[in-house]
Amino acid sequence: MAREPLSVVLITYNNADTLDACLREVDWVDEIVVLDSGSSDSTVAIARMHGARVEAHPFDDYGPQKQRAYELARNDWILNLDADEILSPGTRAIIERALEDPMHAGFRLPRRERMFWTVQHRWSHRNGHLRLFNRKHGGMNDVEVHAAVEVRGPVKTLWGADFVNSGDGDIATRVEKINRYSSGMVAHKLRRGQRFTGVRMVIYPPLFFLRQFVLKRYFLNGWAGFIASVLGAFYVFLKYAKLHEARRAARSTSSPLRRED
Template sequence: MARAPFSLVVTTLNNAGTLERCLASAAFADEIVVLDSGSTDATRDIAARHGARVVVEPFKGYALQKQSAIDKAAHAWVLLLDADEALAGGARDAIERALEQPAVAGFRLPRRERVFWRFNRRGVRLNTHLRLIDRTRVRMNDVPVHAAPETREPTATLADAEFLHYGEPDIHTKVAKINAYSTGLVEHKRGKRRRFLALRLVVYPGFFFLRQYVGKRWFLDGWAGFINAVSAAYYVFLKYAKLYEATRRREP
């Protein structure tokens, strides 16, 4: 049975170091769309070499940029990857089968993270992300820095369609991202009522550490998993600390 055609959609900015791997991993896509926001390295040359349709637009924010890229796809079904991500072995077969008779609005794919010097071991509970979508029924949300596709319609998980994330090669990069992301979320969270903010600030980081390190079995990643769990708890702490700081600044 023939599968539904799909477009691979990627947004880029100076991603020459990872884009080749990303595009090669999904070369079976019926179309490749790369929306670039002004790269000065070889990003666009790499995309063109893989037969991508390259469009250049100024960066409008994470959600708007990705939605703009999705809207440019020729096909209803879209595989959305970041330039520092790539499909793992076996993902192609799972995607091909899923698109033969798709009865849902999208499919969630498990993401295996590079944790500093290693990838997650087998046995770690991976997060799943909605990345293979029917763009006529799925839209990007408006959450700053963590923008993601959302739908109220049914979705399914493709357990065999893992993809790899190469985004945080060292602790320095992780900490810099934590600081930037936690600041980026402050205005978004200020617009929503947050009860017991001080209690969250004290209690939630420790709970989050245990949830990740024990509940999601990050301990299987050894010291990399421990450092990652501490970093994740620190990220949670910073989000609430910066939000608390913002509320205090409004006081006389």
């Protein structure tokens, strides 16, 4: 049985170091669409070498840029990847079977994280991410920083398939990203009116660490798993600490030396 036509869609900016490995694993799809935002390295040349259709648009934010790229595709079924992500061996066959007669609006693929000097152990918990979807049923949401695909309809996880994210090759890169992402989440949480930030700031980080290191079996990744779990807990702490700071600044009407409530 023939599968549904499939487009791989990526957005790029100076991704020459990782793009070739990414595209080599998806050379079997019907179309590769790359939306570039002004790369000055060989990103565009690499994309064209793999037969990609390359378009350009200035980058404003992750979610809107991804949505523009989806709309450029000729096929309704989209495989959404980042330029530093690589499909694992065997994933192609599972995707193709899923698209032979799809009864779902989308499919999640488990993601294996790069943890500094190693790659996440296959037996530790891998979060499923909605990366294969029918664009007739949805697209990118408008959440700051963590914008992701949302669809209307049933979604299934393809547990036999996965992909590797190679974004954080060292601890310094992860810490810089944590600082940037936690700042970006403040406006979203303010709009949601999230309460009890002080309590969350105290309780959630240690709970996150225990869930990550023990329940999600990050201990299988050795010291890399321990460090990733600690930094994940620190990210949770920073989100609520910065939210608490923003709330105090917004309601402060007197001296900046005003005593703590």
